[in-house]
Each structure stands twice: as structure tokens, then as C-alpha cells.
Amino acid sequence: MYNVIFKRRSVRFFKDTDISKVDMREILRAGMWAPSAKNRQPWKFIVVKGDSKKEALDLMEKGIEKSEKGEGVLAGAPELYTNARFTLRCMAEAPVLVFVVNPNGRPLTDNWTTAEKIHELSDVQAIGAAAENMALQATTMGIGSLWIGNVFFAYEELHEWLGEGEMVLAMSFGYPNHHPCPLARKSEEEVIEVRD
Ligand SMILES: Cc1cc2nc3c(=O)[nH]c(=O)nc-3n(C[C@H](O)[C@H](O)[C@H](O)COP(=O)(O)O)c2cc1C
Known part of the structure; x- marks a missing residue:
């Protein structure tokens, strides 16, 4: 493993x-x-390819443009725009894009009670586990993946386009055309605390 x-x-x-x-x-x-x-x-996997992928990417482009104009949920985060544009290029190269939506999720902009927040957090944790399972399975098959949080630049646009549930994340899949070096991780001393 x-x-x-x-x-x-x-x-x-x-x-x-x-x-x-x-x-x-x-x-x-x-x-x-x-x-x-x-x-x-708490998931539905929406597999997007071909012309549908182009539609989704056009919306993402719109979302990034909107943010650059200071609108949308990620307005006011200019340090993220270049990265979002780069992600868009990566998504365009990959043959398959998968959106994972939570069919019973609540809109980001809702007012949440603490209990609702915890419920949603649990669902998001489960979707994270599903995403990692997919990434690991893809790895064993020689298929590369990219986990994409930058889809939130087009939260409103993609939400409407997906037409159901709450978008939690997207992932691109395809055969790798490069061999990325592992990025360093924090030290064990920094992130592990043992209390016994
Ligand atoms: C929740 C989440 C969101 C991410 N969003 C993006 C993204 O939008 N664009 C991107 O290029 N990488 C994205 N990544 C990938 C991270 O940048 C990457 O996992 C991290 O730099 C460590 O590199 P590694 O995955 O090769 O180990 C995301 C990863 C996670 C877990």
C-alpha cells in the first residue's frame, strides 16, 4: 500500500x-x-468528457474572469488567479474530468447551524476519502490524477451547469506526460504529537 x-x-x-x-x-x-x-x-460522480468538458471549462474560464473583476465567491484573492488559470490548462489536457457532488449538500452561502456544519463536514470528509481512493486506484493503473479545488472559482456557474447537489471537488484523469518530483512533506516532529 x-x-x-x-x-x-x-x-x-x-x-x-x-x-x-x-x-x-x-x-x-x-x-x-x-x-x-x-x-x-454522499456522492454522485459526474464524468465529463469531450464537448461537455469544453462546456465545463468555458464556465471555469468565465468564473476566473469574474473573480479577476472582483466578483464571485473567490473575489479578492488575486494571488490565486494565476494558479487557477494554470489549473484550467491542466484540466484542458486531461481526457476525463470527474465532478463529485454531494446530492444532499447545502449551498455555501446558506446560514448553517453547528449541527448542519458537522453533517456537511462529515460528508466532505467522505468525499475526500472517495477522491483519494480514486487517485490511488488510478495510480496502480498507470493513470494520473489531479485533485482540483480551483473549480470553486466558477462555483455559481458550475453549480447551475451540474444541475444537482453541491459541488465538492473535481478531478482530472489521464495518462501522465511527465513524472513530477515528490513535494517535500512537513517533518514528523512538526505534525505528529503523541500523548500517552
Ligand atoms: C483539496 C485539494 C485541492 C487541490 N486543488 C488543486 C488545484 O486546484 N490545482 C492544482 O494544480 N492542484 C490542486 N491540488 C493538488 C495539490 O497542489 C497537491 O496535492 C500538493 O501540492 C501535493 O503534491 P502531490 O499531490 O503531488 O503530492 C489540490 C489538492 C487537494 C487535496
Whole structure:
């Protein structure tokens, strides 16, 4: 297992080779078998390719432009725009884009009670587990993945386009066209505290 964990990298350049339906289904199945609070399985995986992918990326472009003009949920974060544009380029190269939506999620802009917040946090944790399962399964198959939080630049646009649930994340999948070096991790002393 450690081999796969250490081998997984965020892949940002992809070959122009499609992923077969069978292989993609295997990756999605790995996501479906993630744990979730009360086994709610708070996810729907929306697989986007071809012209649909172009539509989604056009919306993301619009969202970034909107943010640059100081509108939208990520307005006022100019340090993030260059990175968002780069992510958009990575997404364009990858043959498959998967949005994970929470069918019972609540809009970001809602007023939340603490209990609702905890409920949503649990669902988001489960979706994170599903995403990592997919990334690891893809790694074992020689397929690269990129976890994309920058889709929130187009939160309103993509929410409407997806047409259901609350968007939690997106992931690009494709055959890697580069071999990214591992990025350093914080030291064990910094992040592990043992109390006994
Ligand atoms: C929640 C989350 C959101 C992320 N969003 C993006 C993104 O929008 N664009 C991007 O290029 N990478 C994104 N990443 C990838 C991280 O930059 C990457 O995981 C981190 O730099 C460590 O590199 P590694 O995945 O190769 O180990 C995201 C990762 C996570 C977990």
C-alpha cells in the first residue's frame, strides 16, 4: 500500500490518450467503496468528457474572469488567479474530468447551524476519502490524477451547469506526460504529537 501512496503524484500534463470506459469504471468504483458517515455515501460522480468538458471549462474560464473583476465567491484573492488559470490548462489536457457532488449538500452561502456544519463536514470528509481512493486506484493503473479545488472559482456557474447537489471537488484523469518530483512533506516532529 505504501508503494502506491508514495507513487501517487498530482499530474498536470497529460498524454492525448483516452481512458477506456472499463478502466474509468474501475477508478470510480474505488471511489464508491470509500467509507462515509452512517454509510450515507454522499456522492454522485459526474464524468465529463469531450464537448461537455469544453462546456465545463468555458464556465471555469468565465468564473476566473469574474473573480479577476472582483466578483464571485473567490473575489479578492488575486494571488490565486494565476494558479487557477494554470489549473484550467491542466484540466484542458486531461481526457476525463470527474465532478463529485454531494446530492444532499447545502449551498455555501446558506446560514448553517453547528449541527448542519458537522453533517456537511462529515460528508466532505467522505468525499475526500472517495477522491483519494480514486487517485490511488488510478495510480496502480498507470493513470494520473489531479485533485482540483480551483473549480470553486466558477462555483455559481458550475453549480447551475451540474444541475444537482453541491459541488465538492473535481478531478482530472489521464495518462501522465511527465513524472513530477515528490513535494517535500512537513517533518514528523512538526505534525505528529503523541500523548500517552
Ligand atoms: C483539496 C485539494 C485541492 C487541490 N486543488 C488543486 C488545484 O486546484 N490545482 C492544482 O494544480 N492542484 C490542486 N491540488 C493538488 C495539490 O497542489 C497537491 O496535492 C500538493 O501540492 C501535493 O503534491 P502531490 O499531490 O503531488 O503530492 C489540490 C489538492 C487537494 C487535496
